Structure formats: C-alpha cells, structure tokens
Amino acid sequence: MKPLLQCEHVTVQFGTHTVLSDLSFSVEAGDYLSVIGKNGSGKSTLIRCLLRLCPLTDGRIGTAEDFSRKEIGYLPQQSGIQRDFPATVEEVVCSGCLGNHSFLPFYTKKDKLEAEKNMHRLGICQLRKRSYRTLSGGQQQRVLLARALCATRKLLLLDEPVTGLDPEASVEFYDIIRELNEQDHIAIIMVSHDMQKGLEDAKHVLYLDGDVQYFAEIGEFRQSDIARQIAQEGRQHIHLREVYYDRKFT
Amino acid sequence: MTENLRELFSPALLHHIILPALISGIAVSVCAALLGVSLVLRRFSMIGDGLSHVGYGALCVASVLELAPLYVAIPVVLGAAFLLLGQGTSSKLKGENTVALFSTTAMAVGILVSSKAGLTNDVSHYMYGSILSLQKSEVILCVATALLVIAAFVLLYHRVFAVTFDENFSKATGIPVRVYNMAIAALTAVTVVMGMMLMGVLLISSLIVIPTLSAMRLCRSFRGVVVGAVVLSVIGFVLGFFAAVAMDLTPGASVEVVSVGIFLLCCLAGRLRGAE
Numbered sequence: 001m002k003p004l005l006q007c008e009h010v011t012v013q014f015g016t017h018t019v020l021s022d023l024s025f026s027v028e029a030g031d032y033l034s035v036i037g038k039n040g041s042g043k044s045t046l047i048r049c050l051l052r053l054c055p056l057t058d059g060r061i062g063t064a065e066d067f068s069r070k071e072i073g074y075l076p077q078q079s080g081i082q083r084d085f086p087a088t089v090e091e092v093v094c095s096g097c098l099g100n101h102s103f104l105p106f107y108t109k110k111d112k113l114e115a116e117k118n119m120h121r122l123g124i125c126q127l128r129k130r131s132y133r134t135l136s137g138g139q140q141q142r143v144l145l146a147r148a149l150c151a152t153r154k155l156l157l158l159d160e161p162v163t164g165l166d167p168e169a170s171v172e173f174y175d176i177i178r179e180l181n182e183q184d185h186i187a188i189i190m191v192s193h194d195m196q197k198g199l200e201d202a203k204h205v206l207y208l209d210g211d212v213q214y215f216a217e218i219g220e221f222r223q224s225d226i227a228r229q230i231a232q233e234g235r236q237h238i239h240l241r242e243v244y245y246d247r248k249f250t
Numbered sequence: 251m252t253e254n255l256r257e258l259f260s261p262a263l264l265h266h267i268i269l270p271a272l273i274s275g276i277a278v279s280v281c282a283a284l285l286g287v288s289l290v291l292r293r294f295s296m297i298g299d300g301l302s303h304v305g306y307g308a309l310c311v312a313s314v315l316e317l318a319p320l321y322v323a324i325p326v327v328l329g330a331a332f333l334l335l336g337q338g339t340s341s342k343l344k345g346e347n348t349v350a351l352f353s354t355t356a357m358a359v360g361i362l363v364s365s366k367a368g369l370t371n372d373v374s375h376y377m378y379g380s381i382l383s384l385q386k387s388e389v390i391l392c393v394a395t396a397l398l399v400i401a402a403f404v405l406l407y408h409r410v411f412a413v414t415f416d417e418n419f420s421k422a423t424g425i426p427v428r429v430y431n432m433a434i435a436a437l438t439a440v441t442v443v444m445g446m447m448l449m450g451v452l453l454i455s456s457l458i459v460i461p462t463l464s465a466m467r468l469c470r471s472f473r474g475v476v477v478g479a480v481v482l483s484v485i486g487f488v489l490g491f492f493a494a495v496a497m498d499l500t501p502g503a504s505v506e507v508v509s510v511g512i513f514l515l516c517c518l519a520g521r522l523r524g525a526e
Binding site: 051052053070072074076085086087088091092094095096098099105106107129130131134147151 | 291404405406407408409412415416418419420421423424425466469470471472473474475
C-alpha cells in the first residue's frame, strides 16, 4: 500500500536561500512522526509545504489514492489566532467541517454530529457556549484540536502544540494525542522544538538542522549520534539551570 | 426646531428627500456593518478610511475632467481595495502603512487637481456627504449593493467566519481564501463609495468600525456580533439622521456621534454584565 503522505526530494528556496534541500520521508497510515529541530531549521516551511501553502522549488509530495491533502487536520500555532476574537467553542469546532463539501451554505446534520463527537472526545462539551477568548490556553488548544479532527479522519498535523501551555496541560495534551494515535489510528505529524517530550510517543523521527536531515525509526534514532548530542545538550541545559538556582537560593 | 419637524412631515419632502435618504442610509449601514465585522476582526479597521480618501481623490479628478463621478470613483476604489486587501495578512508592505501611503497620496492628488481647476465648492460636497440631495439612481445603487452584500453573507456566512478566524487553517482545508478576500475587498469598495455620498469622506469609516466594536462589547459569539453590529448600525443611523434633520445638523457627523454614544452604552452594559 502507498504511504499516506510521501515527500520525495523536496527542495524549497526563498530567493537564493535554501530552506529545505532534497528532503525525503514518508508517513504511513497510523504513524506518529515527530519533526524536531531548532528555530530556523525549516520546520515551519515544511508544514506550509505539506498544507500546500508554500510552493516547492523542486521535488513532489504524493498522497495515497484515497487521501487528499485537504483532509489534513491542522492545529496551527496559537499565535496565528487573535485572542480576543468573539466566537463560541461550537462555532470554532464546526468550522473544521467546511472542507468536507464545497458549496453548501449551511452545516449538514452529519457535520454537526461530527463536531459533537469531537467535542465529546476532547471533553469540551460543557464549554460549547463559552466564548473562545475566555478559555485557558489548554482549553483553547483542545478546541482547535477538535476543529482539526472535524477536518480529518486520517492525519493530524500539529505545529508546536504545547507552546504556551503549563507543564500539567502539556502532559495532558500529549496524552490526548497518543490516545488519538493508538485508539483512533490517526496518523500524527508533530512539529516541536522540545527534543525530549516531543519524542516520547513518536514512532518515527525527522530531525532538521540546516544541512543535517535525518529520518529514522525512533529506536534507530535513539542510538544515533544526533540523539546523543541532543541528550548532552539537554543535560547541559539542566546543569546550567541547577547552577542558576543554586546561586539564586544560597 | 418645531418648524423643522413640521416641515419634515410634509408629504412632498417626505417623499423626495427623507424617504430616499432613509432607505439608502439604512442600506449602506447594513453593508458597512456586515463587512466591518470581518475587517475589524482582521485588524483592517482603517481600510474604510483609506479607501474613502482614495475615492475622494478620484472624485476630484472626475469632476475636473467632467466625467460622471461615480463611474470614476467606483473602479478606482475597487482597484485600491484589491491592492490593499487582496494580499490578505501576508503582504510585504504591512497593512496600515500601505493604507496611509494610498490615502494620503490620493488625497493630495485630489486637492492639487481640484484647487488648480478652482472646483473647491463642488468637491467639498463629498467631504460631508449629500444624503439630503440623492438622485434616484444613487438610491437604487445603494439598495442593490445592500442586497448583494446581504446575499453574500447569508450564503457564505460560515466561510466568512472561517476565513476571518483563521486564514491559514481555511487555506489548508481547501477554502479559496484569496477569492473571499477579493470579494470582501470589492464589496467594501462599493460600500465605501456609497457611504461617501451619504456620510462624507471623513466619516464613512465610522460606519464600518463602530457597530462591530459596540457589538463586541455585548456578544460572545460571532453570530451575535454580526447580528448585533447590523442592528446597532441601523439604530445609530436612524437616530442620528432624524436628530440631524430635526436640529438642522450635518447628518454624517450626527450619525457618528450617536454611534459613539451607543458604543459607550455598550461598553457600560458589557461591564455591568461582566461584573455580575
């Protein structure tokens, strides 16, 4: 069977600046791919390419026959949405259904059921009449995830989903994602700069850092030099933090 | 004042002046409020102001060249609206800078051309609007625009919501965002030109911005804000218009002041409700 999504030799240049060069990887149905890398490593550009928001300079992105890239459920970074927008939770979640049909002016019964199901699945039914702008960061993220689920049955694309969430809310959020992946067999592509937490549930890893591109299964990735390097950097980071706190409190 | 009121209800005046003014005013208020919701929420509040200045420039040039003002103004403002709004939120020259550039340039050209030709009187007409001396064709144009805008909003309501709320998500799910941006730009352009005739260059943008701001104080949902903006806009227009006729004020300015009054009331009401 063809993979759900297949990037072949994708290259993107802005002017003379090459952001992605000759990148190849694939995502199978039910896969969980973590895309990690520092800021400026081309993660955001890759997302935009997958969503067809950014033209490829070279290469192609193919999909399985029964899958269109319109059906990718997308969870954008929070910063893209204005926080004071007047909209109820219900209105936001339902808007995920719009890609399913092209010209109907109203939501169908099926759309409404789908929205209902996804609000239920994410435990936000009791918030349905609440205004989006009055919710906490974690709740807002659940609302946007419910909207994304309305747009897809197969593939979720998450862009830095836990940025701005407190530690407790981000643990909960990772749990939800794992559940969707394991129980509902929705393939996940998660972009993250958190190189520890972002990898815990992953089945595949794509590491981007300038010229270095590394796509591997999680087990293989953990054995690699890159993983060791990341772990070392992480330890240094923790060490620095401890030194800082020691100085501060003694 | 009583004399004014008595005059107001004389049949001839009612038929030839008050009624056309009311009809076209309500039509433009509805259009401006509907489009305003999407513009204000996407932080394009000053677009109405910018476009009306562009329209003013076009009208000046048109009257110097002795062309029909509307047939020059509408295409020019349409062009400007496409350039300003067509790019969406991702243009290189960021929103407000482009608006400032466009509006001042057009204004300057208009002033230069008309002062050179000695037409200051004729053109100042558009500064403050001429809601009490409308021609039949203008009334028809206002009503037609309103019907078009209302139809577009009813048919495309959910998509307008999606595009306004989150442009990138909408693009990703296959909604032709660019087409919607263009459509909103075109309708805004026509509404602004109509509004200029009624309210004047300087005040049309209040019709676009204030009703949405008022409704946002009161409503939590998008639907609520859309409906609220339309209702408040029409109330503001009707009250302001009659106040102007009764007390012999400039209609545009009077409508603006009443709308701001409504906005302040809404702020108060919103705060009271929030405190409960």
